[in-house]
Every structure is written in C-alpha cells, then in structure tokens.
Amino acid sequence: MREITCRDAIREALREEMRRDDSVFLMGEDIAEYGGIFKVTDGLLAEFGPDRIFDTPLSESAIVGAAVGAALMGMRPVAEVMFADFTGVAMDAIVNHAAKVNYMSGGETSAPLVVRMAYGAGPRWGCHHTQSVESWLANVPGLTIVMPATPYDAKGLLKAAIRTPNPVIFLEHKLLYGKKGDVPEAEYVVPIGKADVKRPGDAVTIVATGLMVDRALGAARSLAADGISAEVIDLRSIQPLDEDTILASVEKTGRLVIVHEAPVRGGFGGEVAAVVATKALGYLDAPIQRVGAPWSPVPFGQILVDAYVPSEADIVRAVRATR
C-alpha cells in the first residue's frame, strides 16, 4: 500500500472534503499563501482559490467565533488556531458558543465546524507552543475531541470530523506530522468514537493517545522480549470515549496502564481509570497505573523535554508495577 506522512494525509482529507462539498472552507493564520507553519495546507490555495482558503488576522477568538457564525449559516468551516496553546484565547468561542448552540437552539441549529490545532512538546518550542490541551476541553458537553496517531487515522477521522454536524476539536501532534504510514488511495472514513487496538495482547492493557501510541507500541515490543504480552489501545478520540473496547481488554488482561502526554494530575487518564474502576473493578488484578507528564509547565530544551515527556522506559516501568 501507499505510504504517506500525517501531514500529507491531513492535506488529502482537506482537499477531498473541499472537492466533495463547496461549503467546506479553511481559515487561519498563514494557512493560505504560506501554506501553514507546518505546511499542512500547502498548495490548497492554488487549487481552491481565496474564497475557500484564506489568511486571517492574528485573532484566534475571531477565527473560532467567525467559524461558529459561518457554520450556523450553512458553511462547514475548518478553522486552524495554529498551536493548541492558543485555545486559551479562543476558549470562549469554543466552550460557550460552538459547544452550546445546538442545545440552546433546541436542536434547530448546530455548529458543524472543525478546529484544527498542533499540540505536543518539542525541544525548541517553550511552554506556550507545546501543551496537550485535551483535558481542558474534555469536560465540555457538546464537544468532540479527536487525537489521531497514524496517517491512516488522521485522514479518515478528519473526514468524519468535517462531515459531522457537531463541532470537533482536531488535535494534531506536531511530532507526528512527518510520520509515515499506509494510507489507501480509495475513499474511506474512520468513525469518531471507536478506539483501535493497535497491538493485541493478553497480559496488560496499555491505553494511549497521540504520540504516546507509538511509545506504548515501543514499550510493548520491549515487554514482548521479556514474555509480557501487552495490548495497546489507541483511543483516537477521548470524546466520545470508547469505553467498550477498554473494558473488553481489561476483562481479558486484568491490568491497565494509561499513557498521555499531558500532566498526570487532572489528565484524561483519570477519567479512563474511573470508568474501569466503576465498571470493571472485579477484572483488575493490580492497581491501575497512569503515565503522563509531571506537574510543571512544558520546559524548554532537549534535556528537560526528554525528562518531561513520557518515554518507552516510563511505560515499561508502569507495566512492571502492575505485575
């Protein structure tokens, strides 16, 4: 099968949806002429012209607010806020408008928009361009939160995100943009809300999101060499959360490790742990382990970022703690 990067897969999804539906348009800072700071939207201006993809002022609140207004009028905006950290500036439009208009209108008008953003730590970005913001938004009814880990999923999930009538937060890990993977040329959509077992196993369940899926798979390979068979579940979306896939796996393995890049405390792993503790405590043979960042802002530089972001070794240690 054809191998392409996450960046190219996301661009393909955007291109295909723009060709399929005239109401889909893209707006954000430096996405049109420059092609996006991560080059995700490169080349789309040439194909679709300035009515379908355009640069906006540096105004994240207006970008998302205007996306909501346009969505209410029948458009399908895909807004980019560049770095996920800028969500803070656009928070009101996301939380108090996009997430609530369907409810406030009694189901009359929803806001079918996608807000794309790059998240995740890297050595050179500092504490305002690196955060994993999914938990900030996970407690808001009305939102859908997607976190792909592979090119295949990124493309299929983004197509579903654009087509659903509900607002979707689409989190793209910046270290995954260059990652390659199999992506078929034929049309497909990946339904949001279905977790994917990326590696089957029967001794321990590792639940992960985004970049941590690859780290969990790396940990699983190390553990296999020691005869420990780990099942790796990629949640793909945290809202909705695929409880069934998690519970079925824990029933089989009896052990659970949850990994995300956001800080452990208050992170979404707590919700996953609570679901399992509430619905499947009897299956557990050991306490649940959570792996995530320490309680600090994302630091600057390679040395500290390496210490901050969960590693394969951290995941292996957590698995051993369930033995």
Add this chain to the structure above:
Amino acid sequence: MSYADQLTEKDLIQMYRWLVLIRAFEDRVCELWAKAGIMELPHGSQGQEAIAVGACYGLRREDQVLPSLRTRGAFFVKGIPTRVQMAGMFNKRTGAAEGRTSSHHMGDAGRGVLVGSGIIGASITVGVGAALAFRLQRKDHLVVNFFGDGAAQRGDFHEGLNFAGVFKLPVIFVLENNGFAEMTPVSKHFAGPDFACRAEGYGFPGIRLDGNDVLAVYDAVQTAAARARAGEGPTLLECVTYRQRGHCENNPIATCREMSEVEAWRARDPIARMRNDLLQRGIITGEHVATVDAEVGAEIEDAIAFAEESLPPAVDDLCKDVYAAESSELVVGRRS
C-alpha cells in the same frame, strides 16, 4: 429623500405598536418578577426600545440579528411570538429550546435570530462569521450585531470589528450606548471621546446618533444596509440612549446614579416621543393610542395565560440536543 421619509403611515404605526408592545412586555415581566418570581431574571431594555425597532424594521427575513442581553425588541420585530417569549420567561416547555435555555439568548433560525451568549460581547465575532458566510455564498443578506457599551470594552469587539473590516463583511454593528456596563457608568469605564470614532481604526464608517429617535436609527441602519448589501463593508452605529432601569431586576435602579438623571432621560423617552410626533402629524389620534394600548395589553395577558398553562420542561429531556443527530458512519458512542 431619507429612508425614514419613505416610510408609509402604516409603517410608522406598526413601528409605534412594536415600541408599545416591547415596553408593555418588559414592564409586565418586571411586575411578575417582583410579585411572584418568574424563573428568568428580567434585564429590561426600557428606554432603549427605539434602537431594536429602528434597526430591525425593514430587515429581510434572511438577514440575521444577534441581540445583546438587552435587545428584547429584536425578538419581537423579527417575529418571535409574544407567547414563546413569555413562556421562556416562565421557563416552560413552550419557550426557547423546550425550556432548556432562557429566553434571553434564544435563537430562531427561521426568523433570522442567531443564538446569543451570556458572555457579554462574545457574540460579536459570531455575527461577523454569519456575515462571512453570506459573503462566501454570494448572497446580499446582512447581519445586525447588537451589543452595549460594556461589550465594546471586550477584546472580541476589537477582533470582530477588525476581522469584519479586513474582509469588508456585510455586518452592521449597533452599539447600544445606554450609559452603563452593569452598575458602572460609561464615564468610569471609558476614557475616549465616543465609541463611533473607533470605526476609523478598522477602516469603515462610525456614526454616533440619537438612539431614542426610532426614525434616526432606522435611517442610519438602512443607509448602512445599502452599503453592506453593495459589498462595501461594515458600519458601526453608536446609538446613544439611557437604561431606565437597573442592570437587572436584582439591582436597584438608582445604583451609581441620581434619580434626577433618570427622570431627565424619562422625559426624553423614545416611545412618548414617537407618540407625540405621530399625534402632532395627525398620523394617529388619541383613540388610536388607546386602541394600541388595549390590543397590546390583551396580547400580553394572553401570553401570560399561555405560559402559565404550559408544561414545565421535561426532566427526561435534560440531555437532549447536546449533539445534533449524526450518522453512525461518522460518530459512534455518544453517551449522556
């Protein structure tokens, strides 16, 4: 000839009737609040009605309005029935969103009323987005975006107006300068000469006008509308008015001001002003005035009876409409 000069006698009488209806509705819900305690806390627009009526009269059904927290009149002129609004005040199933939201920020897609926000000023950018959609769809409809002097101090004012100016969007920003942001007078939250002059910084016209003159508002909005529909971009209209009541019915009217100031503005009341004007011009008679009062009174009492008889919201439907219905090929596993 101005746009206002082109209004027929029938138009003028209809505009007057709207003013009377809005005032009567709000006075009545304030009474009900004080007496019995209806569920929704009134944030009355008494004294400011000419802005909503002047701005919304003559709009197309497809034109969108985004009322502020105090643009009650926009709901009326855009055609949301008195019964539905009253049922919302009573928190009944026949009100907005089957009683799951207040009437305050309700929307009505069929009538061109966008869902508002309890976050003051936040919907400025949403109105701009609706105007963006009209532009992208090559339609000549427009958006009237209402907000107060308090909202004009929000960052969303700047982001929204700049965005609209850059893309020359068909939106009319109607700033209802009623002298107060909640309890704080404009003199304490604003150091500039006026709000209208800010528009220059965004590249479009800003006009300060008498917001208690319904025909002046109508004329300014129609002028701005022609500009918007022609693709020439937004206009900021600072309509100077005065809030005759407290921020809401929990706040005493005289907080942070002298009652003499309130009385002085009551003497410039927009409804009495239009009534006297129409009487003087012989367009209405004293008999007309009494008939309108009686009709409006009956309409409101009917709406109250309707609200009282309506069912409360259904508890079982509490989590209804959190998400719009969607295909399972796109999203699975929604849970309440």
